[in-house]
Amino acid sequence: MxxxxxxxxxxxxxxxxxxxxxxxxxxxxxxxxxxxxxxxxxxxxxxxxxxxxxxxxLAPVIPRSKIVAVARNYVAHAAELGDEVDREPLLFLKPNTSVIGPGESIVKPAETDDLHYEGELAVVIGRICHQVPPERAGEVVFGFTCANDVTARDIQRAESQWTRAKGFDTFCPLGPWIAAHIDLDGAGRLGIRTRIDDELRQDGNTADMVHPIAELIACISGFTTLLPGDVILTGTPAGVGPMGPGQQVSVEIDSIGALTNPVIGADDDHSFAEGGPAVR
CATH class of the missing domain: 2.30.30 (SH3 type barrels.)
Structure with missing residues (x-):
């Protein structure tokens, strides 16, 4: 469904x-x-x-509380950034105001000269839960969707924490819908591809996660209560890179679908002048 x-x-x-x-x-x-x-x-x-x-x-879910994202969860992606994988999941938060839906524009802020895409599988939480053991993680999952963990890479490199680099408005496209027909086991072996215009840039598989979904849910729920509609971004495979105004980025995941967004510049974003942002 x-x-x-x-x-x-x-x-x-x-x-x-x-x-x-x-x-x-x-x-x-x-x-x-x-x-x-x-x-x-x-x-x-x-x-x-x-x-x-x-x-x-529209974005299939607007998190009521939080988006918890996982860094360096694919060995090849960590290597391409010159990092090592972490023994424990490395986590950060994105604000729910960064969420946009299919077809909405990713706005390149004037503050960055190095805007990157990161195609990811997103987990949508379906019930209030805390300290979930890995073997019961599937019981708290509502479904899965595609995500793009948009990143201002130059700001990320310059600052010791990633809130600003990952948290601008429009930096968390989600969609096109929630796939509630995929179980936890199936979600652990899905192909994930990212294209800029028609060029394939990322071609990975969720089977290559360092920390699988059940472990992520157990880890995150171990320190914070997860609420219905919370979203977990599970990390990105290798192949991240720049995108800019005039281009289109598409994240496609097997059994889910494709999430496509155009990229525009800050000078092209008229949401305030037109009376407020698009419905999200």
Whole structure:
């Protein structure tokens, strides 16, 4: 099951269940509206159905509390940055205000000259949990989605902690939907690819994580309570690099889909002048 947030013409943001042509169902490439946020409790179908090409997909989840990200979780990526992998997961936080959805613009801040993409698998937490043992990690996962841990690499190199380098608005694209049909075992062997325009830049597999998903959930929940809608970014494979205004970045993960965002410059971002940022 694929769960999305979307906006139809003249309507408020809503949630729905996506049915793709590849699923072989009766309603290919449509989204069936549901009554509420499925992370908040039981939902029902409303009876309204839209074609996917007639709606705008939003970030499938806006974390109520936090985004916890994992650094250097692939050996080859650590090596390309001149780092070693860590015996324990190396963690940092991204603000929930950095989240954008499919098709929304990543804004290159004027403060950076070295903006990087980092394609990642994101875990969406489905229930309140604390000190989760690894063998029970699957019980707290709602689903998975694609993520781009956008990074101002020059700021990251210059500062001793990464809050600013990783935390600008638009620096956490998520989408296109939450794949709730993938279990923890399946999520541990998914191909993950990142393209800039049509050029393949990253081609990895979640099986190569140094610290697998269950270990990450156990580690993170060991010191902080995880809430429904919290997101864990599980690290990026090798191949990170620069992107800039005028380019398009796409993160594709097997069994989930593709998350695509254009990149614009700070001078091209008119969200404030137009009365506020896009619906996220």
């Amino acid at each position: 694929r769960i999305a947030r979307f906006v139809a013409a003249g309507a408020d943001p809503a949630y729905g269940i996506v049915e793709l042509a590849a699923d072989g169902g009766r309603h290919p490439d449509t989204i069936a509206a549901i009554s509420a946020d499925p992370l908040a409790g039981p939902v029902n179908f409303t009876g309204v159905r839209h074609r996917l090409d007639e709606v705008r997909l």
